[in-house]
Structures are given as C-alpha cells and as structure tokens.
Amino acid sequence: MVDRAPIRPQDMLNHVLAISRAIAGQTEFQPVIQAVSREVAQILPHDHLDVCILVVDQDTVAAFETGLHTRWSAWHEHPVAARFSPIRSVLWGEVPYIVTEDALTDERFQFEGAFNHPIFDARLRSRLHVPLRVQGAIFGALSASTHAAGVYTHADVEAARHVADLLAPYFHALRIGEQVRRSAIIEAEARAREEGLRESAQKLTEALERERQRIGMDLHDETLAELTRLTRRIERLAERGTVPSAAVSALAGDLQASIRGLRRIIDDARPNVLQLFGFVDGIENLLERSVRDSGLAISTRVVDSTGGRIDRLGEPLKVALFRIVQEAVNNAVRHGRPEGIVVYLTRVGERIRIAVEDDGIGLGTAPGAAAGRRIGGINNMRTRARLVSADFRLEAGPSGGTRVVVELPATPVAAEA
Known part of the structure; x- marks a missing residue:
C-alpha cells in the first residue's frame, strides 16, 4: 500500500463543498463526472474515474467516465447486461465495496463473459468501487482506478463513500430524467411511425375510394347500360312471339333483379347524393x-x-x-x-x-x-x-x-x- 497523509476534517469539508458547487446546475451525467473529477482527486487520487448506472430495468448498465477514455464509454449509448460488469457484485449488493491492489491478477474481475478489456487495455491496477444508494437501494457505483498497484486503503473506502453519498441523490435524479427523456424519444418515434403508417394508409384509402368510384361509374356507363339494352331486346322478342313468353318473362325477371343488385353496388360505390x-x-x-x-x-x-x-x-x-x-x-x-x-x-x-x-x-x-x-x-x-x-x-x-x-x-x- 502507498502511504499517504490522512485528510484533515476541515480539508475534507472544503473538498465536499467544492464538489457540491461543481455539480450545481449540471443536467447530464458526463458533465457532472468531469466537473467533480478534480476535487475528487484531492480526496481520492485516480487516473480514471467513472460512475456505472443501472438502467431503470436493473438489467443493464451505462457508464460515464473521465480521465482515461476506455471502452466503457460505449456503455453510455449502448448499455450492456449487468451480469457482464466486472463490478456486478457491488451493483447487486453482494459485497459492500471492492478494493484491489492489482485488478490485472485479481480473480474477482475475471469470469466468463466479463467486460474487463478496459482494465487490461489501460493497465488499471489499483481499483476501488463503492455503491451509489438512494433510500437504501443501490442504483449504481462510483469507481476510481490508478495505473500503480497498491494505492487504495480502507481509509480511501470511507472517503469514497462520502463522495458517493454526496453524488448519489444528484445522479439518481439525472438517472430518472434520462429515463424519462429516453421514454419520450421512444414514444415520439412510435408516434411518428404510427403517423407515417396512418398517412400512408389514408392515401391508400383515398386511392381505393377513387378507384371504387371509378368502377362504379364504369359499371353504370357500360355494364348497366348493356344489361338494360339486353332487357329491352328480350322484351321485343316476347312481343314478337318468337320465344315462349314464360321463358322470356323468367329471363327478364332475372335480368331486372341483376340490374337492381347492380344499381345498389353502383350507389354504394359512388355516393352521388353525398357529393352533389x-x-x-x-x-x-x-x-x-x-x-x-x-x-x-x-x-x-x-x-x-x-x-x-x-x-x-x-x-x-x-x-x-x-x-x-x-x-x-x-x-x-x-x-x-x-x-x-x-x-x-x-x-x-x-x-x-x-x-x-x-x-x-x-x-x-x-x-x-x-x-x-x-x-x-x-x-x-x-x-x-x-x-x-x-x-x-x-x-x-x-x-x-x-x-x-x-x-x-x-x-x-x-x-x-
């Protein structure tokens, strides 16, 4: 372990107040973590500082970091399953904190599927992780890391807890706000898709209505006219007596019934009274x-x-x-x-x-x-x-x-x- 002089209570208070001033007015995770990094470093030395936030469904995590830029930053836009987080035991409340002298050799950070590539890529050896809580429930974790091994002590755990307790209400409010924003975006996109589908369906309906009216007019001008002429020819045949009158009457009756049915179809397809x-x-x-x-x-x-x-x-x-x-x-x-x-x-x-x-x-x-x-x-x-x-x-x-x-x-x- 690296020996460091303990922080005096007055200095701790001053740093805490400075952290409070730094986060005032910030409305997004990334600016908050960047704003507090310098003051946190006076309490908790680090080469890399991040917060890992459980998404509201508790199954995925998003990360926000400052200092070194690692592959964890991708978790902000594309949250991953919490079970692959190297600090899942803290997020799930299985342990009160994690302190390691060398994460490169610590078996707690090495399990099947673990997203531990940033640890090895950035050579983050000393690591300290404490939970973020609100009303007793864990919704994330504050993490500090350094390249040197054996940096953090149990006194640093208490300092990290002070910082986490100070930041937790603020981060929790941002978390809820982010979820509301994402939900609003999803809802707006869904409404836009529905509106687009409705407009397309409306245009299709209008096109079908125009086609329906066109068919109605064609039936009226062509098919109905032909049936009417055919009916008159049959009536003339009956008047001449060239075919049995009973057969002609039956055929004429069938044609008249077909014409009435066709007129109903035309009237339904072409609402003339409505338009006129x-x-x-x-x-x-x-x-x-x-x-x-x-x-x-x-x-x-x-x-x-x-x-x-x-x-x-x-x-x-x-x-x-x-x-x-x-x-x-x-x-x-x-x-x-x-x-x-x-x-x-x-x-x-x-x-x-x-x-x-x-x-x-x-x-x-x-x-x-x-x-x-x-x-x-x-x-x-x-x-x-x-x-x-x-x-x-x-x-x-x-x-x-x-x-x-x-x-x-x-x-x-x-x-x-």
Whole structure:
C-alpha cells in the first residue's frame, strides 16, 4: 500500500463543498463526472474515474467516465447486461465495496463473459468501487482506478463513500430524467411511425375510394347500360312471339333483379347524393335505400345540429365518415332487427360527433355467423375512424339497441391533418 497523509476534517469539508458547487446546475451525467473529477482527486487520487448506472430495468448498465477514455464509454449509448460488469457484485449488493491492489491478477474481475478489456487495455491496477444508494437501494457505483498497484486503503473506502453519498441523490435524479427523456424519444418515434403508417394508409384509402368510384361509374356507363339494352331486346322478342313468353318473362325477371343488385353496388360505390347535395342528404338517401332494399318496416331520421359543418370538411374526410355511417346503418339493418334508426350530427365544443342509434336487439344476441360478420363491420369502422384521427366507440343505445359514435375536431385543417 502507498502511504499517504490522512485528510484533515476541515480539508475534507472544503473538498465536499467544492464538489457540491461543481455539480450545481449540471443536467447530464458526463458533465457532472468531469466537473467533480478534480476535487475528487484531492480526496481520492485516480487516473480514471467513472460512475456505472443501472438502467431503470436493473438489467443493464451505462457508464460515464473521465480521465482515461476506455471502452466503457460505449456503455453510455449502448448499455450492456449487468451480469457482464466486472463490478456486478457491488451493483447487486453482494459485497459492500471492492478494493484491489492489482485488478490485472485479481480473480474477482475475471469470469466468463466479463467486460474487463478496459482494465487490461489501460493497465488499471489499483481499483476501488463503492455503491451509489438512494433510500437504501443501490442504483449504481462510483469507481476510481490508478495505473500503480497498491494505492487504495480502507481509509480511501470511507472517503469514497462520502463522495458517493454526496453524488448519489444528484445522479439518481439525472438517472430518472434520462429515463424519462429516453421514454419520450421512444414514444415520439412510435408516434411518428404510427403517423407515417396512418398517412400512408389514408392515401391508400383515398386511392381505393377513387378507384371504387371509378368502377362504379364504369359499371353504370357500360355494364348497366348493356344489361338494360339486353332487357329491352328480350322484351321485343316476347312481343314478337318468337320465344315462349314464360321463358322470356323468367329471363327478364332475372335480368331486372341483376340490374337492381347492380344499381345498389353502383350507389354504394359512388355516393352521388353525398357529393352533389351534401352530407345530410347523403345520409338520408343511404337510410332510405338501406331500408327499402331490406324490405323491413324501419323508421329513419337524421338530426343535424351542426349547421352543415361536416360539409366544410375535406372531401376524403367526408367520404370516410359517410362510409362509417354506411357500415353502422348496414349492420343495424342486417343484424339488429330495429324498429327505428336515428343518425345524430352534433357539435360538442370544438368537436363534431356523429352517432348512429338503433333500438334493435343489441350486440350480444346475434347468432354465430351474423356475429362474425358484425364484428368484421365494427373493425372496418374502427379502422376507418383511426385513419382520419377520429375517436370511435361502440356502446349500448339509450333504447336498448346499439350506438356507434365517431368524434373528430370541427376544424377542417385539424381534422384532415
């Protein structure tokens, strides 16, 4: 051991106060350890000083160093598993401290997988390690090392503990702040990825909507026109009596049924009323067609207290909201057995709320196959709402049926962002 004069209590106090002043105002680990290195050297001589911090999950460690630059500095950006740290016994609380005269030959620093390369690369022989504690829990360690062997004494252990106790609250606060910062970065990156995916999906949805409308127009202009001409030719054949009237009538009936089905597909694919007359008229037309095609006696109503606010939203957003209402109405008509369906369009503060209410059997009573189809429709609505940054919820209606609610900002720019 190297003989050194003991530090007088007054000198120790002065150095401790100097350390306190050095760390004041520092907000990151590396500047703190650099700021205190000179004053710590007056208490604890070293060629290398570092702090090893357990990341909040307690499974990995990050290191911050001053003096010599070693491979431990990589732990700051890329924490490694604590089990590979040469001082894991201190970090895990298995020993109260570690003092070694020569770490190059000390078996405590040599175990399978140990990240002890900096010890040998920098020839750090004398080493001293004490834990950093807050409220009795260990969250890291303070380490001092020198090139010379046999430097540290048990008196140095007490001095190191004083320094560690002084630095621990500060380092603990920085540790929590660093974790919050990392979490915020991870969350921001996740939000950015989700936003990018949503924008891509929104563009894809808009492209599909345009293609859907194009197909609807092509069906109307070509396929429907051809079927109509074919129907007229069959009718003329029946008038001439060249084929049995019963066969012609059956064939004409089948064609008329196909034409009606095709018109429904075209109307669904190309919401003309929505585009020509606005959202309310589009929903009223949707309700009328859905009830008429079902053959059921269902009363329908649209209640709009927004002052036409939805029509001032962008066209892609309007169409997306229309499709959600369309799915909700179709679900109610096909599976809900309602006597009435009401669509409410309201302003709630700076938001628009669309609610589709029916007084049918509710969600929990549909048979297996119907329930599966209804769940598929619900997932479609939820996905469409998410793509336009709208809130979606499904709940029991006030009359015992089902209530589908969509909410989004009333401002066009905010709603389309």
